[in-house]
Amino acid sequence: MTSREQSDGSKARARSTATPRQVAFDVLRAVAADDAYANLLLPTRLRRARLTGADAAFATELTYGTLRRRGHYDRIIARAAGRDIAAIDPVALDVLRLGAHQLLGMSTPAHAAVGETVELTRRARAARTTGFVNAVLRTISRDDDATWTARLLEGVTDPDERKGIAHAHPAWIVRALRSALAREGRESELDDLLVADNAPPRVTLVALPGLSTAEALGDRTRFSPVGARSAAGDPAAHPIVAVGAARVQDEGSQLAALALSRARPITAGERWLDVCAGPGGKAALLAAEARAGGAMLTANELVPARAELVRRALRAVDPTVEVRVEDGRDLASRHPREFDRILLDAPCTGLGALRRRPEARWRKGENDVGPLAALQAALLRSALSALRPGGVLAYVTCSPHPDETTAIVDALLAEHPADVVPLDARTVLAGITRTPLDLGELPNGAAQLWPHRQGTDAMFIQLLTRR
Template identity: 55%
Template structure:
């Protein structure tokens, strides 16, 4: 088997595991690449095929439905995954058509039968006869509404398209919707953070425009740099960096402050807060209810010389009463802001997930408020722009603590950290919430709200 065919096999098996067993591509793919002993180029091909196919799955299903003249639900799941992988190569890569068709047919044969191989061959050859633009026109024409058209063409469930439109409209920027959907389908650039007081940004690196501790490498292996620095240099989205830094920089830090990262897993923000606490005379504690994720937090802060205590308690009771000066609530959420790096997430979430999450988010934020000392600050952060998870949760908690919470201007804080203007328009509800976006900031769609307890 050629190296390119091995890459296709690795991609196919990863896609199968994601769709059949609810596996996570970002966890499974690196292990599969290592087992197959792929070199850098072939690993890159396997990664592009896997993530590209998963991101664009909705669009490819629409193409396959038209080419096969049958609903995709009637196609054997393993054969359908082979068709998706072949369609991605035909419509979105420079892979030669004959290679894309032949190897995908072989994958269908190995997963199904001779009849499955013949069916896959016919469908893929039908797709290969027309250009990507012609297929996109057909897909768009099959839609019953404009929202469905956007969902099919940009490969997002319709409910997410609508949630994004509402969130952008809250800034008066609904016209950016297609740019956002396009950005969600692009591979994110690797961004890194140098923990302040413990590491320096390499001279050859390019600094990020908004986070003062962020940078991007021109090339090379970022994981090698992470290992050699003992975790004091980290891979971390710039939006995540800004969320932690906003809590630290919202108001001057007094010596001896107590800080808490209430929902700390997997620990990236915890590590940055720990480094900041170390340089500012504060003490940080971390909490993560999941034992597995708490283990990741301990790994993340292993490079902090003084060590950080990590508890494994329910965040709704962990903060206590009047105990902390600053609390980060990086709440469990739909993750709609990180669809670039979690390609399968868009197909796993549904509108039915939102009410349960917003209830939990509100309970965690309320617990954090009770855990603040007078004058203390909580940063409420979600990696989702969904208004129910952001503005809605904050509004409900502010009503609960009638008149005792002051909202600080998170947009001004983020702007003060940035070397470039981050373009953070006011929110229509008059709040100080800062909303970051993939298409505008090249970050995850991170929402940051800062509340101070009177």
């Protein structure tokens, strides 16, 4: 054996020695320090560490569970430590969060949770905080989560603040979700929604039309005609997914893309546009639908790195699709009245995907809504300018927040009372889904999906046309 082969073997063994706790800690550090996305980073770290089965499941729950309930655990850690979270070393704080979730959210035996987590502190080069971490975790271990939660609720009278503490949501998100449900007269479902936000979602796959079928992927999903439930394990290992004929995609995202592609029969030669296409999931489904109907898709993305992700997503579907790197707000000057169908999946707070992006609820704040709403409105006006008369525009957000959904549409319709006409997305979806959707009544025929009702991300779908 050569020295290089010995070196490569040593590196492989080193990669395989990472423990589930170490993998979870590495992801938490990347999220906190580098604004990484856990749902993108964790699968890579699991493969690199060669964790499978129970070890992979433990690392996954430890990572996502800790991130999902981070704010809740921070309150408990502050109480147990007797100091503000900002005064705790960031590395030690992430270790404490992992330990708190093992003790309060996973029922890990206290001796294992404390001992292994303290050891992790040493490996994380934070040995000087070992005694502090040990003391805080032992204090936390003396009571269960219900007792700690009751302690945190003492003296709190605001109902949304209380629900936020009980369900590990910032109070401003609770208020936004309450308002969104109230639009449909279903405010009583708020607790069910908050519980659903904290439940790990089942991974779903989309069979790209013309390349694969949902039947070939496994158990069918309830609503999407091209959806299937992923089996346990790494979905990327499925042979159909591995060759690019299917992708991981939430069922709500599938329905949002299909609402546009199947709103009416496709006429050969139609031109379609995906305005904010990155990272490419909906673009891949639209490309498959366009190809089957003889239409041509153009994908647009502002960020070059995300545009490259779109190209990769489209490679197995239709490598001839043009991927542009442009600002979606410039469509009026660059592409006036050019497209027959346009998807605007606008940048948003992501409040509809809190199950899959657990860190999102702590990453954004209430002050982020206004600037995002202004961007959404500008993008929607721009997309409208690129739509041909008689064409169909789908305005989609992965957020149910009224300021990002119905308020944006209402403002556009007020600006163009004679030119823009809403289409009934609920009727369109009723003609697509395998089983009926329980959709509430929203203005202008908009459709709002929910985790607690449909088991999907909370996708908002509004269809519009120009006279």
